[in-house]
Amino acid sequence: MTSDGTWGALAGVRVLDLSQALSGPLCAQLLADHGADVIKVEPPSGDMGRQIGGHRDTDTEHAFGALFANCNRNKRSIVLDLKSDQGKATLLALADRADILIENFRAGVMDRLGLSYEVLSVRNPRLVYAAIRGFGDPRSGKSPYVDRPAFDLVAQAMGGIVSTTGAETPVPIGAPWGDSVPAIMTAYGIVLALLTARTTGKGQFVDVSMVDVIASLCHEQYQAYSIKNIVPTPQGSRNRHLVPFGIFKAADGWVAVCAPHRAQWTELCRVMQRSDLLDDVRFATDDARRANAVEIEAMIEAFTTLHTRKQLDNMIDGSFPFGPVFDAHDLMTDPHFAARDMRISIEQPGAEPVIVPGVPVKLSQTPGRVARRAPRLGEHTQAILAELRLDGK
Numbered sequence: 001m002t003s004d005g006t007w008g009a010l011a012g013v014r015v016l017d018l019s020q021a022l023s024g025p026l027c028a029q030l031l032a033d034h035g036a037d038v039i040k041v042e043p044p045s046g047d048m049g050r051q052i053g054g055h056r057d058t059d060t061e062h063a064f065g066a067l068f069a070n071c072n073r074n075k076r077s078i079v080l081d082l083k084s085d086q087g088k089a090t091l092l093a094l095a096d097r098a099d100i101l102i103e104n105f106r107a108g109v110m111d112r113l114g115l116s117y118e119v120l121s122v123r124n125p126r127l128v129y130a131a132i133r134g135f136g137d138p139r140s141g142k143s144p145y146v147d148r149p150a151f152d153l154v155a156q157a158m159g160g161i162v163s164t165t166g167a168e169t170p171v172p173i174g175a176p177w178g179d180s181v182p183a184i185m186t187a188y189g190i191v192l193a194l195l196t197a198r199t200t201g202k203g204q205f206v207d208v209s210m211v212d213v214i215a216s217l218c219h220e221q222y223q224a225y226s227i228k229n230i231v232p233t234p235q236g237s238r239n240r241h242l243v244p245f246g247i248f249k250a251a252d253g254w255v256a257v258c259a260p261h262r263a264q265w266t267e268l269c270r271v272m273q274r275s276d277l278l279d280d281v282r283f284a285t286d287d288a289r290r291a292n293a294v295e296i297e298a299m300i301e302a303f304t305t306l307h308t309r310k311q312l313d314n315m316i317d318g319s320f321p322f323g324p325v326f327d328a329h330d331l332m333t334d335p336h337f338a339a340r341d342m343r344i345s346i347e348q349p350g351a352e353p354v355i356v357p358g359v360p361v362k363l364s365q366t367p368g369r370v371a372r373r374a375p376r377l378g379e380h381t382q383a384i385l386a387e388l389r390l391d392g393k
Helices: 023-032 066-071 085-096 117-123 152-159 177-200 210-216 219-228 262-272 275-279 286-291 293-304 309-316 328-333 335-339 381-387
Strands: 014-017 037-042 075-079 100-103 128-133 205-209 245-250 253-258 322-324 344-348 351-356
Touching: 014 023, 014 085, 023 037, 023 066, 023 075, 023 100, 023 128, 023 177, 037 085, 066 351, 075 381, 085 117, 100 177, 117 128, 128 177, 152 177, 152 210, 177 205, 177 210, 205 210, 245 293, 253 293, 253 309, 262 275, 262 293, 262 309, 286 293, 309 322
Parallel strands: 014 037, 014 100, 037 075, 100 128, 128 205
Antiparallel strands: 245 253, 253 322, 344 351
């Protein structure tokens, strides 16, 4: 921490977060976790995300639910009605002093409010303006779907990733990848633009499509179709290219077993006490094991079902990639997450403290941290107006 109370790699960087729900707020939080001063600009009704995720039975305030707590920590909140002249004037004053602005409205909303990138960048040429939309912004290429709304599920579906998950019926990823990964990519783009702005004095427009980001992760689909004109289908919990490489049933849950190459396969055979398999021509090479996947996977599951996750972990002892399938209880109790500061207890207004994930990117010289809880609606309005000398005093 510096003498003025700032900390982290982004100390001194001011961010205006006009976004709601998950993708934009998470993007802004990633910057806040590393010291940026993130001002969350909310309408009088508040971010819709405040009510998502539920409340404790003992919560007397209902200031915000679990989702909001997880993606709005380290921020300050100001309430502005951007449909009013006063709200717009205050936003312009804030933007004049900001380094970054993040929004995830539908294309054209900020333009119609008179708060477009073009308007703001004339006033503040160094401003980095980031927009997260389902199908991107027409400034970078107008999608035929540009006017459609999108949630996480739509991004996963149209981005292609759902087509290869599940067993027979496509199944979305349980975690909200369609929101979360675009948030990470946008934070990455913002930092790139910020570095350029510090060198050239000029900001730029950062355009991220949720669907584009998910499509960019679908390497198998691109490769299979472009090379062999194959459309990959759902592959269940096993990998069609690497064997054995998948999720297997244990006596008390499920485990991940990854032993696709000779050295790893040898160790797995040792653990299963099946040295005879090493001399079997059907399993002698990576290609042979892939061709006989069904038989191999049946043998492995016959073995893993006889043992608990802990017993398997002890037997394998790091000799090849292996891990139990963790659930929420495991995330809260396993020593790895305590050792890595990935379980943070944080204040919850009107209720007992809640646990939120820690900061996953560890910097040795300028570490990020969870410094404060998510804000109440408009909690810092007067303080922020006073900083801008817009409080009438």
